[in-house]
Amino acid sequence: MTYIEESLSAGEKVEALFPLHWFARLPMILWIVLAIPTLGITLLLALYEYLKLKHMEQGVTNKRVILKRGIISRKTDEMKLQSIETVEIDQGIGGRMFGYGTVKITGRGISDVIFKAIDDPMTVKRQIESVSNPVG
Known part of the structure; x- marks a missing residue:
C-alpha cells in the first residue's frame, strides 16, 4: 500500500497519481x-x-495534493484543495518536445508543492484544477 493510500482520511479518495x-x-x-x-x-x-x-509519490485526492519523498525517512508536501490559488506549468524547449515539465501549486501560506519532471504536465494541471474547482 502506498503512502497516499495509507494517509487517506474518512471520505477521502485518490483522484489521480x-x-x-x-x-x-x-x-x-x-x-x-x-x-x-x-x-x-x-x-x-x-x-x-x-x-x-521508486519511493516518490505524487498525486491528488478529493481533499488535497500530495508529494511524498524519501527512501528511509519520509518528507511530504501537502496542500488542501481549498488553499490552492494557482497551478503553474514550467516547461522548457526539451520539455515541450518530449512531454515533461514542472507543475507548481501555489496556495495560501508559505510553501508550494512542486512536481518536478512530471509526465504530461498539462494533464496534471487539468486534473488538479478539475478536482479543486468542480463544475456544478
Missing part, C-alpha cells in the same frame, strides 16, 4: 553507463537514484 517522465531516470542510466569505466563504483549512485525515484 502522477507518474514521472522517463527523463527523470536519465541520471540513474548515466550512473549505470559510467559503471563500466569506473569498475562498478557508480552502481551505488545508480541504486540511490533508483530508490529515490
Whole structure:
C-alpha cells in the first residue's frame, strides 16, 4: 500500500497519481553507463537514484495534493484543495518536445508543492484544477 493510500482520511479518495517522465531516470542510466569505466563504483549512485525515484509519490485526492519523498525517512508536501490559488506549468524547449515539465501549486501560506519532471504536465494541471474547482 502506498503512502497516499495509507494517509487517506474518512471520505477521502485518490483522484489521480502522477507518474514521472522517463527523463527523470536519465541520471540513474548515466550512473549505470559510467559503471563500466569506473569498475562498478557508480552502481551505488545508480541504486540511490533508483530508490529515490521508486519511493516518490505524487498525486491528488478529493481533499488535497500530495508529494511524498524519501527512501528511509519520509518528507511530504501537502496542500488542501481549498488553499490552492494557482497551478503553474514550467516547461522548457526539451520539455515541450518530449512531454515533461514542472507543475507548481501555489496556495495560501508559505510553501508550494512542486512536481518536478512530471509526465504530461498539462494533464496534471487539468486534473488538479478539475478536482479543486468542480463544475456544478
